[in-house]
Amino acid sequence: MDDARRCYLCPRRCGAARGAGETGACGESFDMRISRIALHPYEEPPISGRNGSGTVFFCGCSLRCVFCQNRDISRGRSAGKVYTPEALGEAMLSLEKQGATNINLVTPTHFAHEVAQALRAVKDKLSIPVVYNTSGYETVETLRMLEGLVDIYMPDFKYMSAELAGDYSSAPDYGEVAEAAVTEMYRQVGRYVYADDGTLKRGLLVRHLVLPGCRADSMAVLRRLAEILPTDGILLSLMSQYTPDFALDCPHKNLRRRLTRFEYDSVAGTAISLGFDGFMQSRSSAVKDYTPNFEK
Template structure:
């Protein structure tokens, strides 16, 4: 672990910095910064099916999207420092509280610390571990997670490199996210459910429809239809995009919600392609989905 952090190339940014001395594009060094740990009810029905996912929100991010709804923790890097052992104890505490799963949100830059924490307690966890990421990942980093992660919940945010360059400074986003998703599917295998309808193995690909970009959304759906099967991957189509005050002038087209027409056309495309999964109701788009990052659930 030490060597990989001393020359960090864990995500496509490949900063090559020593995280014991510096912070990289993700904004964090070697220390784990958490934002909140709680039971989270708002995930897909097969993820939050009983008491809610036992979610750990991490601070920092390798994407820094200009419309990020979690900007205080992703871009401003507000977080509470916790040790690997404390993180493993958080996992056990969430399980004791009745969590349906352990859900790791924006975890990529902490992959090594998370593996160490899981090494301490995975044998005591009777619930699946979920990797909920922005999708901008290296397949070789996903390979490190083999045997640790049961369910992958990645985004595919953009198809066009112009759009990903503009909003996330990542012209290579689709190239990496599509390769990472295929690696995740290969690792997680076929979808497996428990007797309560909870997903205990497999991959769910999330896509949030953005204002003015429904045709980009459709290209992502085309790729999913061509490259995955209903036995191994579900689609989760999301309508909840909510603009926040800090969107820059250069991205002013994102200062509105999506219209019914935009969303319905993407939904129709998913249905025409026969994609299986979840389609969020347009009416449920709300800022309520953004939790209050108050560091609750983390050690004092």
């Protein structure tokens, strides 16, 4: 936020005077609200590790996709609990004591100042990596503020098409923004590195959720990613978990159905032919009681 406490942290640059109590397009105001802090076993295997990832779910989101499967948290329906940066730092240390594989900050960008402050206080005391788990809709400036504090970036790369990004996330600039963001993330953390126990120590893991009716755009995302970053230097997680259960009255016809095997397999084939390393999600994950199941 600038001196007037107006916020320009994310690419919406809505300028909400959060310091004066205004709410931004992300749905959040002054207080850092956190919905849940707990060990979470359902991330990709090198992120979950043996005991689970130490997840911190922040309330609110600056992207707010129509198909969001975390909407109670991202749309501010969960009241959450207000944390100070000091309390968040303590919670991170506690997660490590509980055996967390890492500290996994889920959708933290609209609280980036407070998150950076918490990390500056405890980073030297943590012996586990810090994961920045984001929609990919990030400004380079905000990412630069986090340099040296984050070990693993785990962004989505959702769309290339401005039309799709406009329809589903009200963010027609998403593709160009995400390209610049993942390029900056890779500049900061470099090629991925595994620890001896198979967990991820450092690097960039890009997630892509294949949506029904969008396989051509999914392939475009993968091709663009392969043009801007080395496919053997990053990890790709190709996800199939989209479930339409919430969207029976959704105005977007494609989102009212499940992903087909043909759609997912054709995108997976493109990922393999481009030389990506990483994870593919079993299609059995696309059920209401979502239990991710990743295969290397």
